[in-house]
Amino acid sequence: MISTHRLPDAAFMTLAGGGGSRAMIRQLLQAQRSKHTMLLHAIAEAASDADPAAQGTAAFRAGYELLTRIQATDHGAGEWLLGLPHVGGWAHDGLIRLDQGAVPDFAYLACAAAAAAVRAGVPFELDVPVRDGRVLLPGLGSLRVPDRSPWVRLRCAGGRLTAGDRLEAATRDLRPDDGSARPVPHWRGTPAVRAAAGGLTWDVLLVTDDPYLDRYTLPMSAGLATDELRRWRQRVQAAWEVLVRHHRWAAGPIAEGISAIVPLTPRADTDLISATSPAAFGAVATSWPPDPVTLAETLVHEFQHVKLCGLMDMVPLASAGAENVYAPWRQDPRPASGLLQGIYAHLGIVRFWRAQRHAETHPDDILRAQVQFARWRQTIDSAVTTLRQTGCLTSAGVRFADAMRAKGRELAAGSVPEEAQEVAREVALDHRLNWQMRHVAAHADDVARLAAAYRAGEPFPDRGQPAVWIEGDVRKIDSGIRSRLLTMRYLAPRRYRELYSDRIIPLSEPDRLLLGQAAEPAVQAYRDLIARSADPQPDAWVGLALALHQLPSSPVQTAFASQLPVMFEVHSCLGARSDPLELASWFG
Amino acid sequence: MTSQEQVIKTVIPDLRNIPLDRLAELGASSLARSIVLYRERLKENGVPLSSFNARI
Numbered sequence: 024m025i026s027t028h029r030l031p032d033a034a035f036m037t038l039a040g041g042g043g044s045r046a047m048i049r050q051l052l053q054a055q056r057s058k059h060t061m062l063l064h065a066i067a068e069a070a071s072d073a074d075p076a077a078q079g080t081a082a083f084r085a086g087y088e089l090l091t092r093i094q095a096t097d098h099g100a101g102e103w104l105l106g107l108p109h110v111g112g113w114a115h116d117g118l119i120r121l122d123q124g125a126v127p128d129f130a131y132l133a134c135a136a137a138a139a140a141v142r143a144g145v146p147f148e149l150d151v152p153v154r155d156g157r158v159l160l161p162g163l164g165s166l167r168v169p170d171r172s173p174w175v176r177l178r179c180a181g182g183r184l185t186a187g188d189r190l191e192a193a194t195r196d197l198r199p200d201d202g203s204a205r206p207v208p209h210w211r212g213t214p215a216v217r218a219a220a221g222g223l224t225w226d227v228l229l230v231t232d233d234p235y236l237d238r239y240t241l242p243m244s245a246g247l248a249t250d251e252l253r254r255w256r257q258r259v260q261a262a263w264e265v266l267v268r269h270h271r272w273a274a275g276p277i278a279e280g281i282s283a284i285v286p287l288t289p290r291a292d293t294d295l296i297s298a299t300s301p302a303a304f305g306a307v308a309t310s311w312p313p314d315p316v317t318l319a320e321t322l323v324h325e326f327q328h329v330k331l332c333g334l335m336d337m338v339p340l341a342s343a344g345a346e347n348v349y350a351p352w353r354q355d356p357r358p359a360s361g362l363l364q365g366i367y368a369h370l371g372i373v374r375f376w377r378a379q380r381h382a383e384t385h386p387d388d389i390l391r392a393q394v395q396f397a398r399w400r401q402t403i404d405s406a407v408t409t410l411r412q413t414g415c416l417t418s419a420g421v422r423f424a425d426a427m428r429a430k431g432r433e434l435a436a437g438s439v440p441e442e443a444q445e446v447a448r449e450v451a452l453d454h455r456l457n458w459q460m461r462h463v464a465a466h467a468d469d470v471a472r473l474a475a476a477y478r479a480g481e482p483f484p485d486r487g488q489p490a491v492w493i494e495g496d497v498r499k500i501d502s503g504i505r506s507r508l509l510t511m512r513y514l515a516p517r518r519y520r521e522l523y524s525d526r527i528i529p530l531s532e533p534d535r536l537l538l539g540q541a542a543e544p545a546v547q548a549y550r551d552l553i554a555r556s557a558d559p560q561p562d563a564w565v566g567l568a569l570a571l572h573q574l575p576s577s578p579v580q581t582a583f584a585s586q587l588p589v590m591f592e593v594h595s596c597l598g599a600r601s602d603p604l605e606l607a608s609w610f611g
Numbered sequence: 612m613t614s615q616e617q618v619i620k621t622v623i624p625d626l627r628n629i630p631l632d633r634l635a636e637l638g639a640s641s642l643a644r645s646i647v648l649y650r651e652r653l654k655e656n657g658v659p660l661s662s663f664n665a666r667i
Contacts, residue, residue, distance in 0.1 A: 061642065067634075300661075358659075
């Protein structure tokens with residue numbers, strides 16, 4: 024009879040508040056090792072039913088037998104292997120393939136077991152696959168094999184590893200490349216960084232060669248040239264210094280829990296994309312971070328996901344919901360579990376910027392930190408309310424959400440300069456209204472009834488709000504440049520000033536007035552644009568709402584901020600030349 | 612028992628001290644049930660990536 028992992032309630036509540044000690048992260052990692060063992064067992068059962076003559080099946084069996092021997096002779100080496108995010112990614116892939124009726128990549132286990140054996144000095148002999156001329160030893164590196172054969176026999180004995188008949192190397196040299204060792208012929212160690220600051224050390228791999236960690240929304244970088252690797256090492260070291268100096272609550276647990284960074288290939292130079300997968304506990308993926316503080320924030324952010332993924336494997340917190348909802352950090356509607364992940368990540372982000380705003384010295388950096396803090400602190404409470412309304416939380420999930428809310432309120436305290444607060448409000452409004460225009464649909468009959476009442480000069484009907492719901496893509500809206508400039512004001516203020524003053528960006532006149540804080544002329548310009556246009560102008564409606572937001576509060580401003588998609592639909596029903604502000608007054 | 616001492620029973624079987632070659636002996640055990648449950652969750656949720664664009 025086997026028991027299940029136990030988690031102290033105090034640890035659960037500490038994690039729910041966005042924290043977690045190194046000891047708690049070790050508990051999550053121990054559970055992940057058990058999960059990987061469980062998945063490995065499921066794949067082993069499938070292998071026992073597979074064609075024994077197939078080389079992949081034979082390699083799996085040899086790898087499984089080797090891993091069993093490693094466990095018996097060097098428990099730590101077995102633990103190391105079963106804790107690798109690479110193995111988690113592979114095991115998930117195998118399980119998914121089995122559920123799809125496909126054959127798992129059995130042979131990968133032989134490579135993984137060989138890596139653990141090389142690391143522990145356990146003798147072995149087995150066949151492993153050669154891919155693109157290399158044998159992958161997950162977590163260590165890869166060996167270039169001169170033969171063109173798809174398989175090669177590895178033999179390890181007496182501290183030497185041979186591949187086939189020709190290649191031989193000392194096992195002590197087959198290590199990740201932290202930049203300190205001399206080159207080893209035919210060997211490419213996985214790039215590694217040893218970051219050190221303030222008495223804390225973090226060892227992390229930069230993985231660009233494992234197919235099971237190439238499972239993110241963007242492709243993994245195809246290797247790091249010498250110069251790129253040097254820059255990555257410097258950036259990781261600099262980010263580590265930021266974390267240790269100003270965010271020590273996060274630094275220790277990150278060193279315990281993140282063992283691999285996967286550099287991603289970005290879509291565009293200006294995009295910073297980062298990602299985490301529940302299949303690969305301990306790995307975070309990111310495109311090139313433009314500065315150390317951004318990488319430090321990304322690590323805090325993604326590590327929140329790592330922790331929550333580990334916890335949700337142990338304690339289910341949410342079921343898949345029927346309806347997707349608004350998340351203030353995404354352009355797409357999110358399921359309950361996705362919203363939960365986002366709130367948890369932003370709990371860490373709020374804590375990060377809350378401290379970082381006091382660490383910055385340059386005015387632009389201070390503005391960025393203050394706006395980031397102001398923008399995200401206001402999202403936690405309302406997002407938790409949305410999450411609870413989905414009805415998708417388990418009883419543990421409800422406790423978890425309430426603890427996030429309580430911590431969010433605690434972190435939200437503190438004053439922010441008015442300029443930063445105003446930028447944060449405006450950017451948050453822009454995000455929400457764009458999202459609503461994209462995703463909130465209104466019932467056509469209800470909209471037509473409202474349009475008829477307006478046309479007839481009747482007052483806004485009691486209970487006249489149309490039925491609305493959330494859909495994937497209701498309207499196409501083209502406000503990307505304006506939104507980017509709004510966020511660029513605090514993310515890259517100098518670049519923003521250059522672009523705006525040089526008129527490099529092709530902005531419409533209303534947008535230029537809005538960004539120049541000329542609120543009243545901007546209101547008039549958007550109003551004219553909407554009234555004279557034969558086609559619906561959803562992005563102009565958002566612009567009008569933002570311009571009104573720059574003016575003193577009024578019922579019209581409130582109507583735009585709270586009922587924009589419905590007003591837009593009624594206006595479309597009325598046809599062009601109807602004045603949007605008069606319509607908003609009727610709604611207000 | 613105080614809240615400090617309370618523990619939550621999780622759904623992950625504790626396999627830390629069970630060698631791989633003994634897993635098969637567990638047969639139709641709670642391990643098998645845990646695998647079935649995990650596969651069901653995987654089918655329901657997939658492997659949901661948390662992907663973030665910092666410029667949005």
